[in-house]
Structure formats: structure tokens, C-alpha cells
Amino acid sequence: MKWRAHPSDVLPVWVAEMDCALAPPVARALGEAVARGDTGYPSGAGYAEALAGFARARWGWDGVAVERTAPVPDVMRGIVEMLGPVTAPGDTVVVNCPVYPPFYDFVRNSGRSVLEAPLGEDLRIDFGVLKDAFRRATAGGARAAYLLCSPHNPTGTVHTREELETVAALAEAFGVRVVVDEIHAPLVTGPDAFVPYLSVRGAESGLSLMSASKAWNLAGLKAALAVAGEGAAADLARIPPQVRDGVSHFGVIAHSAALREGAAWLDALLPELAANRALLVRLLAERLPQVRYRPGPGTYLAWLDCRELGLGEDPAAVFLERGRVALSGGLPFGTGGAGHARFNLATGPELIEEAVHRMAAAL
Numbered sequence: 140m141k142w143r144a145h146p147s148d149v150l151p152v153w154v155a156e157m158d159c160a161l162a163p164p165v166a167r168a169l170g171e172a173v174a175r176g177d178t179g180y181p182s183g184a185g186y187a188e189a190l191a192g193f194a195r196a197r198w199g200w201d202g203v204a205v206e207r208t209a210p211v212p213d214v215m216r217g218i219v220e221m222l223g224p225v226t227a228p229g230d231t232v233v234v235n236c237p238v239y240p241p242f243y244d245f246v247r248n249s250g251r252s253v254l255e256a257p258l259g260e261d262l263r264i265d266f267g268v269l270k271d272a273f274r275r276a277t278a279g280g281a282r283a284a285y286l287l288c289s290p291h292n293p294t295g296t297v298h299t300r301e302e303l304e305t306v307a308a309l310a311e312a313f314g315v316r317v318v319v320d321e322i323h324a325p326l327v328t329g330p331d332a333f334v335p336y337l338s339v340r341g342a343e344s345g346l347s348l349m350s351a352s353k354a355w356n357l358a359g360l361k362a363a364l365a366v367a368g369e370g371a372a373a374d375l376a377r378i379p380p381q382v383r384d385g386v387s388h389f390g391v392i393a394h395s396a397a398l399r400e401g402a403a404w405l406d407a408l409l410p411e412l413a414a415n416r417a418l419l420v421r422l423l424a425e426r427l428p429q430v431r432y433r434p435g436p437g438t439y440l441a442w443l444d445c446r447e448l449g450l451g452e453d454p455a456a457v458f459l460e461r462g463r464v465a466l467s468g469g470l471p472f473g474t475g476g477a478g479h480a481r482f483n484l485a486t487g488p489e490l491i492e493e494a495v496h497r498m499a500a501a502l
Contacts, residue, residue, distance in 0.1 A: 157485035164400035189398035225316035236473030295435020306339035325354035362390030446478035460499030
């Protein structure tokens with residue numbers, strides 16, 4: 140999709156796909172499955188066991204209990220299935236905007252309404268705003284959920300343990316159920332360590348969606364896992380069997396191989412992403428100093444504040460038309476997205492340089 144959605148003269152730095160070779164353990168596992176003719180339905184707990192091992196080794200967390208997991212076709216389908224047991228049609232789901240646009244689409248298509256709790260100027264959770272959103276969402280005894288993006292897309296913010304404990308405490312105080320999208324969890328560089336939400340004090344009733352999709356570039360091999368806290372096992376059990384059966388067998392094979400054997404590949408990737416982040420900072424300072432960028436240690440996405448360029452609410456449209464470079468426009472990310480654009484850093488340095496050159500030329 141990344142390279143085919145636009146005409147061939149457009150340089151794409153938009154959708155969250157990486158330009159990289161497939162991790163050898165993943166390629167080997169898929170090739171062996173094809174050689175065996177193993178193309179049937181998925182079976183077993185291998186994916187959950189692989190995630191449990193990865194979480195233990197990577198984050199020092201033993202909280203992925205296989206019996207409290209369920210396979211789902213992908214993270215967004217899993218989010219919808221998790222919102223089902225904890226809310227009802229007409230209930231409210233709180234999100235921190237600007238945020239991944241499908242949050243809005245999937246929540247509304249499930250019959251729930253979205254209530255925005257905008258991030259602060261520092262691109263972190265504003266707990267005063269969040270508390271007020273929880274109060275409004277639960278007014279009159281209504282049920283509500285909080286859909287948290289961790290690490291945050293598009294800002295790259297990595298929430299601290301203290302912040303997540305504050306989330307859990309506020310959710311408990313207002314009776315709000317927390318559902319967390321942790322798809323970018325392995326993609327954290329620098330001193331800020333990723334903290335699984337279910338590992339923090341007070342998060343026992345939380346629900347998480349995890350996947351190897353983003354970290355190992357497996358978007359076309361769909362598979363994810365819903366993970367329940369100790370107090371949410373009954374909610375997880377309500378996922379219909381047909382949803383669990385809809386997971387891609389090749390997806391399970393690929394994701395399991397990535398989590399079990401792909402750590403070395405990931406460890407080689409992360410410094411390259413950090414270098415690309417630093418390169419973008421330098422190039423913007425040289426060519427587009429009016430663009431403000433606060434690098435976050437999570438994801439491979441850069442959230443660019445282009446308001447000082449005077450390009451209107453959708454600068455990405457101008458960059459596309461005049462510069463033939465495709466970024467993700469900020470408007471679909473909700474309040475706080477106007478005048479912004481998202482830049483995908485998971486590509487070669489020479490393409491980042493060319494993209495910034497085209498953006499500057501568009502002015």
C-alpha cells in the first residue's frame with residue numbers, strides 16, 4: 140500500500156509500513172510451512188507462549204498468562220471485541236488526541252461515541268483533562284472505556300510507569316475500563332523503557348492488544364493477541380469463537396517466529412530508527428526550521444507541527460501537490476491534528492533526505 144497508493148513520481152513517507160528485509164527467522168518459518176503444505180486453520184497457544192517469553196526477556200514482565208489471552212485477527216478488531224464486554228452501544232470511549240485515526244472509525248462503527256481528552260503541549264497525557272473526560276463520560280452512572288495508545292501514535296510518546304499508574308487510579312475512581320493498544324511496544328529506543336499497562340499497580344481490570352506486526356513489518360500477515368489483566372479474564376472469555384478462528388494461520392506462524400527468534404533483528408533495527416530520527420531533526424533544522432518536531436522514543440513515526448509554514452490545516456496536501464512527497468495529513472488524527480503531518484521514518488536515510496528536500500521545495 141505504501142508504495143502503490145500514489146503515482147510513481149510520489150515519494151511515500153506516510154502509512155506505517157517499513158522499508159526493510161523480512162527478518163530471517165520469519166522468512167524461514169513461513170517457507171517451512173509452505174514446504175509442508177501447512178496452510179490450514181491456526182491451532183494451539185504458540186503465539187501466546189511466544190509473547191509471554193518475549194515480554195519476560197524484553198520487559199522483565201511475567202504477566203502474559205496464556206490462559207488470559209485470545210487470538211484476534213488484528214489489533215483494531217481486537218479493540219472492538221474488547222469494547223464489547225465493557226461498554227454498550229451508546230456508551231462513551233475516551234481517547235487522547237491527536238491519535239491513530241482508526242480509533243475514531245472503529246469506535247463509532249461499533250455504536251459508541253468518542254470523547255477526546257487532548258494531550259498536553261508536551262505531547263503527554265494531561266491528567267486534569269483526562270479526569271474531566273472520565274467525569275463527563277460516566278455522568279449519571281454511565282459505563283465508559285478509555286482507549287489508550289501506548290506507545291502513542293503519532294507522537295512517539297512512551298508513557299512512564301508513574302503515568303500509567305495514575306491512569307489506573309483514575310480509571311478505578313470513575314469506574315472506567317481501560318483498553319490499551321500496545322502494537323508499537325517493541326519499538327522503543329533510548330533510555331525510556333516501555334512499560335506494559337497490565338504490569339502497573341491497579342491495572343488488574345485492564346485489557347491489552349499486542350502484536351508483532353509493527354516491529355517486524357508483518358502488516359500483511361494479520362494476527363494479534365488480546366491479553367487480560369487478572370480481573371478481566373471473564374471479559375476476554377466473551378470473545379466469540381468465530382473471531383478467534385478468523386486469525387491468519389500464516390500470521391500466527393510469522394508473529395510467533397518474530398517473538399521467539401527475532402530479537403537480534405529487532406536489536407539491529409532500533410539503532411537505525413534512532414539514527415533516522417536524529418537525521419530528521421538535523422534536516423528540518425537546516426531546510427525547514429519553521430517545522431517543530433519533538434522526537435519521541437517510541438514508534439518509527441514523527442509528528443510534525445507545520446503551522447508556522449502557513450500552509451493551512453492540511454500541510455500534507457500541499458507537500459503532496461507541490462513536492463510530490465506523501466505524508467499522513469494531521470486532520471484525521473482528531474483535535475490537535477490541524478496544521479500537522481506524520482512522517483514515517485522507517486526507510487533508508489537517503490529517502491528521508493529526499494523527502495525533506497521535496498518538502499522544502501514545495502515552499
